[in-house]
Amino acid sequence: MLFHPISILLLLLTFMVQEFIPGLEIAQFATLFLPAVFFFSASVAAPFSMMLVLAFITGFIWDARHLPGAVESLAGAADVFGTGADLELGAGSHPLPFGLSIVLFGMLGTLMQGIRPLFKRGRLELPVLMVGVATFLWLFSQYLIITFLRGSLQFPTGVWSKMITDSLLAMLASPLIFLLLYSLARLSSYEIKYEGLRYRFDGR
Amino acid sequence: MKKLNILALLVFVAGLVAVFTFDTATTRQIQARVMSLLSPFIHSSAAMEQAATDAVAPQVNPAELKRENDELRVQVERLRIIQQKHNQSIEEIAKLRQLIGFKQAAPFKMTAAKVIRRESSTWWNSLIIDKGSLDGIGTDSPVITSVGLVGKTSTLAPHMTKVILLTDEMCRVSAKVEGTLEQGILAGERAALEVRPELHLRFLSRNANINAGASVYSSGEGGVFPPGLLLGRVKRFENREISGEAIVEPAVDFSTLDYVFVIEMQAAESAPDAQAKSDTSPKP
Numbered sequence: 464m465l466f467h468p469i470s471i472l473l474l475l476l477t478f479m480v481q482e483f484i485p486g487l488e489i490a491q492f493a494t495l496f497l498p499a500v501f502f503f504s505a506s507v508a509a510p511f512s513m514m515l516v517l518a519f520i521t522g523f524i525w526d527a528r529h530l531p532g533a534v535e536s537l538a539g540a541a542d543v544f545g546t547g548a549d550l551e552l553g554a555g556s557h558p559l560p561f562g563l564s565i566v567l568f569g570m571l572g573t574l575m576q577g578i579r580p581l582f583k584r585g586r587l588e589l590p591v592l593m594v595g596v597a598t599f600l601w602l603f604s605q606y607l608i609i610t611f612l613r614g615s616l617q618f619p620t621g622v623w624s625k626m627i628t629d630s631l632l633a634m635l636a637s638p639l640i641f642l643l644l645y646s647l648a649r650l651s652s653y654e655i656k657y658e659g660l661r662y663r664f665d666g667r
Numbered sequence: 668m669k670k671l672n673i674l675a676l677l678v679f680v681a682g683l684v685a686v687f688t689f690d691t692a693t694t695r696q697i698q699a700r701v702m703s704l705l706s707p708f709i710h711s712s713a714a715m716e717q718a719a720t721d722a723v724a725p726q727v728n729p730a731e732l733k734r735e736n737d738e739l740r741v742q743v744e745r746l747r748i749i750q751q752k753h754n755q756s757i758e759e760i761a762k763l764r765q766l767i768g769f770k771q772a773a774p775f776k777m778t779a780a781k782v783i784r785r786e787s788s789t790w791w792n793s794l795i796i797d798k799g800s801l802d803g804i805g806t807d808s809p810v811i812t813s814v815g816l817v818g819k820t821s822t823l824a825p826h827m828t829k830v831i832l833l834t835d836e837m838c839r840v841s842a843k844v845e846g847t848l849e850q851g852i853l854a855g856e857r858a859a860l861e862v863r864p865e866l867h868l869r870f871l872s873r874n875a876n877i878n879a880g881a882s883v884y885s886s887g888e889g890g891v892f893p894p895g896l897l898l899g900r901v902k903r904f905e906n907r908e909i910s911g912e913a914i915v916e917p918a919v920d921f922s923t924l925d926y927v928f929v930i931e932m933q934a935a936e937s938a939p940d941a942q943a944k945s946d947t948s949p950k951p
Binding site: 478479482483484485486488492493494496510511512515516518519523524527528529530531532558560561562565566569602605606609610613617619 | 669671672674675676678679682683686687689694695697698700701702705708709711712715716785786787788789790791793806821822823829831835836837856857922
């Protein structure tokens, strides 16, 4: 079964390619989040257990690369920097907890598993739309958690324009990734089946 | 649900719990390692971006370059003279401070770094510079230009550092308004990822007499950012429910940053040692 290890390798490759994708200045530096888009696309093709592995890898590396550096415990900061250091070092303005992306990717991957029958039949309309929806939900839930941690509900126009542009870019790229996964499945003789979370009712 | 799926779910949850229990040092180590693993790609992408920019940039006239070079030479000579006078003044100040037993301020060490590129991330306002932990840079160190404060260092790789910009909500600076006794906390706006978003100077007195155009400087109260760094200029003042708030335009244009300086605050030394250090390293 070559499909799964190659999927993991491709996922790792997307993190390298991501470094070459520029941001759009006109849309708040919106960009194509290739690892996330690859994960959402692959979670339609992979079984549930493999989807969880991909979610873990994607979330872990994403947080390691993109979250701002964790703020050191402030207990001793006053001795080093002075009494106002807690404010300047960032107390009260938490970044997201490391590992949160793993949870978000796991949940959204489970959502994507629901459209496996369509993907198996070669229908790409809904999977492509769902990649956009999942990207939007991922960004939106991150933003809501930041808002919850820092207080004060703010939704500037820029936030919406960034999330929508990111989602549209994800939808644009996803057909290519789906086609890549189809080719990979064909080459590795992997059959995409829908059996992961099926409710088994035996008629009794 | 199949047994394999239940098992996979249990392993996933166990892994997740393990990740959530990482302490700050471990998290920083992981972030540094991932950044150093990806650093060749970050450097390559920056080089490609530079090559593309150079390819579309208009050709520069050699005569114009020569004229610019001559002007810069004159400017360098002028600055050398000013620096000599500045060093003499510093020596005099140090001697006078010794005479009156004034506590010597901690000296700074400045490291020049090239901006590699602006980051396109989800909700963070950051850029990457080409100096890292092996170049003597630490976390949460102020990053400045000749114009003013740019931000502070965050994740470190051996030869690369992520800088959280002043415009990010996570970068907060204790600040004062020029010509007044007003002090507050300056921070960026949430998810304001524009090139030059507004900053908010909060916790000022209500009805404070602050005029548009007044300069805002770091007050140095927190110790993380040294005092006297220009942060921006007041655009307007607004009264909130409990306190006043000034809307500030950042001094630095974050879209045109090429080189920045990272300030490392060093432990306070005895006066003669500190004096010797100040002769070799420039002060902001």
